[in-house]
Amino acid sequence: MNDGVSEQRDALLARVVDYYAEHGVRDTSLRTLAAGIGTSQRMLHHHFGNRADVLTAVIDAIAGSQAEQIRDLFAREQDPFEAGRRNWVDTLAGAEKFGALWFELATHAMRGEPYAADLGRVMVETQLREFTRVYATRTEATTAAHLARLTLAVGQGLVFDYLIDRDRDAADAAVLHFTEMVRRELAAPGNP
Structure with a gap:
């Protein structure tokens, strides 16, 4: 073009x-x-x-930037926990505008809509890869992969809840609590 x-x-x-x-x-x-x-x-x-092609472009536009955001943030920020906190703030800010659309398109993927087939790769796999990469600098590969999936699930769940109940204090408190759990896990004997 x-x-x-x-x-x-x-x-x-x-x-x-x-x-x-x-x-x-x-x-x-x-x-x-x-x-x-x-x-x-x-x-x-x-x-x-056609309409499906429009929706594919929308998915690429809103979902593709999330993994880039994670990668760039963790590359710039020396403290991974501070990067995680900033990622949460940025993610919630984006969810204010795009969250309902994000979850609506996720239901299209769950229903097997062909134009949303790539959403799993964009919404899950690319973010998991970035979180796993970050955790792998602090622990062994299997634990890093488990923590990455847990981080993504907790984050997406808290965004979902926040978009429904708008209780920012509760969502932020849950993120802080989760962060402390991860910090303890990574400080456990056997981790570098």
Whole structure:
């Protein structure tokens, strides 16, 4: 793609993501989506293809950045626990806008929608890989993998709960408690 077309597509995708974040995906047609973001159905077809292709692009846009965020944050921050705290803050900030959409698309993957087939790789595998890599600097491979999966599950569960009950204090307290549990695990005899 030339830069102009790529920039147009990226700008259009940002509007699509914002629309879905505000209204949900549901059974929104391309015609309704186009009207909602101030473009034509033809432009959506031109840049993305059909509705499934639009949703695939949305999944890539909102989920793909999460693993990059984790990798970059842990690369910049010397203290992995501080990086984890900052990741929680950043994740919750993103969830304010995109959380409901994220979980809605997760249900599409659970139902086997073809356009959401890659969500497992993006939502689970890439984040697990990054968390495992970080933990592997402090413990052996099997424990690192288990802690990575536990970290992802706890984080996603707490985001889900927060989006429903909006109890930020309780979510933050749970993250702190979980962090202390991990700290003790990593300080246990046998860990480097």
